[in-house]
Amino acid sequence: LNGMMARFEKEYPEIKFNITRDQTLLLDYSIQNLRSNIIIGAILACLVIFLFLRDFRSPMLVTITIPLSLVVSLLFFFIAGITINIISLSGLILGIGMMVDNSIIVIDNITQQRERGYKLKESVVKGVGEVFAPMLSSVLTTCSVFLPLIFLSGIAGALFYDQAMAVTIGLISSLMVAVLVIPVYYYLFYRKLPVDHKNKLLTSIKGYDYHAAYERGLMWVFRHQKLVWTLFILIIPATFFLYKFIEKSKLPPVTHDDTMLIVDWNQPLNPHESDLRVANISKPAKELIAHQTSYVAGQQFILSHTPELSQSEAIIYYKAKSAGDLAQLENTITEAVKKQYPDATFRFTMADNIFNMIFSDNEFNLVAKIISKDNNPPDPDKLNLFLEKISAKLPNLYIEPVLWQEQILLVTRPQMLSLYKVEHSTIHSVIQNAARESRLFSINHGTYSIPIIMGDEESFSNDITKLSVRNFEGIDIPVSELLKESRVRDFKSIISGNEGDYYPLNLRVADKDAKKIMSEIETLGKEDKNFDILFAGSYFSNREMIKELIVILTVALLLLFFILAAQFESLIQPAIILSEVVVDIFGAMLFLIAFGAGLNLMSMIGIVVMSGIIINDSILKVDTINRLRREGYSLLRAIITGGARRLKPIIMTSLTTILAIAPFLVRGDMGSDLQYPLSLALIGGMIVGTIVSIFFIPVFYFNIYKKRER
16 A cells, blocks of 8 residues: 555655555554553563562473464464464453463473472472373363354354464464473472472562461351352352443444544435535534545445435545544534434444454344334334334434435326327337336335336436327327326335334343333333334344353353363362352453443453363362372361462463453553453452352361361
8 A cells, every 4th residue: 555655655656645644554454552551561571470489490391382382373373374463362352361371381380399398300200190180171171162152153153263272372372382291390409409409589588378268258157158059059140130230232342533423414415415404413523533535425436435325315424633633523413414404314323444354243222113003114203203202202312303205206197198198008119118117126025016227317307297298190299288296205114024114113221221211112112002012132142142152151161070080080170160150250341340341242252261261170189188188187277278379370370360460450552442241250250269169168178078078
């Protein structure tokens, strides 16, 4: 494009060329921001490891993990044919927090083995061997959550194939690095250092004694088990309440500074008049507009990127001076259209970009289908009265004016036809030829037959009465003597579906108000007795999409259960581990509501992903408790000791995952806006899930096995 611009400027120096809409800037900025987030997330993860382990070598080991895992992941990307884009990069960012988890667990367990008196080489082998099975199980459970996302239909499947594959590839790569590479480097880094070697500077820094806090918290939970169980039971209905309360949509709002206004003036206008109207409605928002382009009436492009426009339609592209000015710009123009041209129908839609063209749609969130009870198209006069009733009942709701079209009605005069000896078929043939009418085919449905006719509107005379027809005697008779002309106003278009012919009342309403508005319109329809009302729109399709994702979550949880049952050779322990998912979902929804992000495709994916990630901590803890019990520890001692041993890696892995996706909480570009609700759901679920894993899972485990131990 830049090359073409340079060529045009050289060939036509008297003309100034400007690029008005450049979609690549948005994509380049988003991808660059995602790359920056990867680096920030990696640095924050290393900082967490440094603060907890208080050792310079351990963060160095983790810094080896991240680039190695990324290199292996990109190799698999190339093999699988996955490109670097907004979705795959965000999948890698999600994976970074999880990539270091396996390395943290390996490093911490090897360190614990050395502190128990084992030699370095033996500590490396034993440390990796102890945690390999739970790490493999954790990777498989997380992948089992992502893999069903690949089979989602429509927009969800297209959007998350790359992300699901990116996380799966990243996790497998990190497991390979943690098991095969990290132990070797750990041995090389620590072989010349004694077990009790401490950095004097780091040991002099006093930190928070989280082990003591953990023991106090665990004892409190054991003493108040009835309260803990009551809270757990109450959270289940509370989760369903939040699901009903939270606002639902298809996709989260994306930051942009441009918009398209599609307007129908509801009057046949010439291009000059339409252009004047565009200037009039744009004038009040002049200070907010950086650039404006308008398309009025018919366009004659060979490869048009705009829909076919009639004489009464216009499309205006507005670019605001900043993204923050866009809402004010739209409100100002809306008021101008309503005030100056009340008969016009209009709507704002996102300006075409790569994301919008692929994933978005222009469906209204609520469409009331007004169907006549006599199975005919709605009567215009009765419809107008009904719409006035709706407007009076719901004064805050914008009701679009009905789109009318002036039609010419020609009625023959039988007496004149007889006087001038002209047949009806002859005059019909003359008019048909004047319009160059050609019948293509008919659509037959039951007793209905709809002819599909093509004509040339431009060749049709503005005054059809100037035509003449020749009678049997060869005399030309003016059509004006045989016909009378009248002009009537009727619907511009008729929409038909399985329900029959109907008028669509397009509404943009808040999700929480939709049920109330539907109830009011249905009540008015019953009182009017002329119309039946059916509803459609994205309000319903969004719920169908969320239901599909709930099914995916259920399938993912079943896969998790079977994988855990195979690992632990038990049906009870998988139930203990998965019991926390309900509480974690509650935490995720609570965060979404608190930070103003509703339930949409991205946040639902975040909840599904979180369900697979958060149970990794519980898998690690339950596996440690089982091993200690096999070594002869009593039930309570195994729970307390196992919890203490796994406390540090659990906190570290949770923090690294949270901090790796924390940069997405700063919005302002397409990539971050898309991932914002996903990040909120993950962070909310991870915070609540970590607390549940540390305190609730031990209580659940104890209550299940205390009777068996007796």
